[in-house]
Amino acid sequence: MYSSLIITNNIHSWVLSWMPAAATGIIEMIMIALAYLTLFAVLGLFLVLMERKVAAWFQLRIGPNRVGFFGMFQTIADALKLLSKELTGTDKADKFLYNLAPYFLIISSLMALAVFPFSKNLQAFDINIGIFFLIAISSIGVIGILLGGWSSNNKFALIGAMRSGVQTISYELSVGLSLLTMILLTGSLQLSEIIEVQKSGWLIVQGHIPAVIAFMIYMIAGTAETNRAPFDMVEAESELGAGFHTEYSGMKFAYFFLAEFINMFIIAAIGTTVFFGGWLSPFGITESIPWLGVFWFMIKTFALVFLMMWFRWTFPRLRVDQLLTLEWKYLLPINLFNIVLMAIIIWLNFTIQF
Amino acid sequence: MSYFSDIYHGIRTLLTGMGVTGKYFLHSRKGAITQQYPDNRDTLKMFERFRGEVVMPHDENNEHSCTGCQKCEIACPNGSIEIIWDRQVDPETGKKKKLIDKHIYHLGMCTQCGLCIDACPSDAIKWAQNFENAVYDRSQLTRVLNRPGSKVRAGVEE
Structure with a gap:
């Protein structure tokens, strides 16, 4: 938990210098929690801005450019507006569940964020079942959506939430299986261990054909997991109003909104860690400077986030039956075949390693 | 397969x-x-086919080509064109001829359908590309298209 990075060691010894050793653990946990909350907010605001800018450029528009330099403070202004808005609710809503729902989403995405290695040893919680934990946590988020849709006593919200249930439950199968394909290569579920393995070539290179297939399936299923277009059956503006968060306003709506974007970041970060070597630099060019790992991790993650935005602004929305056909008739059989292919390749030692 | x-x-x-x-x-x-509209007000040019309002172009001798045939008035589906005309003696030929006194155009009633411009046989009226048509008083929306003292260009026949 306490890393060899100089900055975290310095903080640790600084805290030890004025605290009894027993209390340092709690203080440091609080510091880490605050750091992650800050990261959560900053990432959320930045991703919303990025989404709007990228969307504008895809549609030959300019995008937000009034608030601050090139519209840099647009999302901050939006967040301030949402903070000041009234928190409304429907008359016969189940008030307890209604208020609880946003926190399920927020907490599940924060918990998922905690296990990522941002650089060498810069990781809050290096759990030995990392990937398993991520898959499990990412499907807890759907409880928040179901609760939100159910408790707001609105037919559109309920339909949206039920669709989300159908979608997430089917697609997390593909996410899990495509990640399992890569676990065959690494032989470990621990995220730091997975990155150690990739020092002899990123997994998408090591596993070549089945890895590329697994990556494609992962990106499709990951986009579906985050309920983004072209899989945004949950919100489907033209059919359901705003879907499960129709009845939410102000900051509670902002929680749903932020969690959606953080989930996108999480899916991209899992993809980076498992397929593209996490914080490892290409060809190990900056291996001597460990803090540059953060830079490489972010570059790769935002490249994948950009890919998901590219999907969103290119593809039309799927119908529910098409959505389920894609998962159960195409992705799942290909995925199962792919695992066998990967196993054969590892068995015959056909992997590419430098 | x-x-x-x-x-x-x-x-x-x-x-x-x-x-x-x-x-x-x-x-x-x-x-x-x-188009970042109020910022680029000076340089913004609307495209040629944009329908702003109906105007009657005049040349440098203050002459237009409206013969007063009233085809635009008949073509207009909601009566936004009124032509006040008179029969006067043409000084050149000495014959009586139909000449317009006022070509009145109600922008407030116009739906920009363009039927009057299609109907005009002598291309006397056409579309202008201006779009800032908001005014503070309704009476300003009623416009007389032919300028005071203008007359029909010689050679334009009905």
Whole structure:
């Protein structure tokens, strides 16, 4: 938990210098929690801005450019507006569940964020079942959506939430299986261990054909997991109003909104860690400077986030039956075949390693 | 075997679509179609086919080509054109001729359908491209298209 990075060691010894050793653990946990909350907010605001800018450029528009330099403070202004808005609710809503729902989403995405290695040893919680934990946590988020849709006593919200249930439950199968394909290569579920393995070539290179297939399936299923277009059956503006968060306003709506974007970041970060070597630099060019790992991790993650935005602004929305056909008739059989292919390749030692 | 060809075609068409949007993304800096309107008020030119309001072009001798045939008035579906005309003696030929006194155009009633301009046999009226048509008083929306003292250009016949 306490890393060899100089900055975290310095903080640790600084805290030890004025605290009894027993209390340092709690203080440091609080510091880490605050750091992650800050990261959560900053990432959320930045991703919303990025989404709007990228969307504008895809549609030959300019995008937000009034608030601050090139519209840099647009999302901050939006967040301030949402903070000041009234928190409304429907008359016969189940008030307890209604208020609880946003926190399920927020907490599940924060918990998922905690296990990522941002650089060498810069990781809050290096759990030995990392990937398993991520898959499990990412499907807890759907409880928040179901609760939100159910408790707001609105037919559109309920339909949206039920669709989300159908979608997430089917697609997390593909996410899990495509990640399992890569676990065959690494032989470990621990995220730091997975990155150690990739020092002899990123997994998408090591596993070549089945890895590329697994990556494609992962990106499709990951986009579906985050309920983004072209899989945004949950919100489907033209059919359901705003879907499960129709009845939410102000900051509670902002929680749903932020969690959606953080989930996108999480899916991209899992993809980076498992397929593209996490914080490892290409060809190990900056291996001597460990803090540059953060830079490489972010570059790769935002490249994948950009890919998901590219999907969103290119593809039309799927119908529910098409959505389920894609998962159960195409992705799942290909995925199962792919695992066998990967196993054969590892068995015959056909992997590419430098 | 259509299962595999479906997958192939699916992936290929998706990539084609991403290629198109990717091209847009790369060219968005130069080719942005957004007009930042009040900022570029001085340079903003509407395109030629834009229908702002009906005007009657006059040449340097203050002459127009409206013969007063009233075809535009008849063509207008909601009566936004009124022509006040008179029979006067043409000084050149000495014959009586139909001449317009006022070509009145109610912008407030106009739906920009363009039927009057299609109907005009001598191209006397056409579309202007101005779009800032808001005024503070309704009476300003009623316009007399022919300028005071103007007359019909010689040689324009009904």
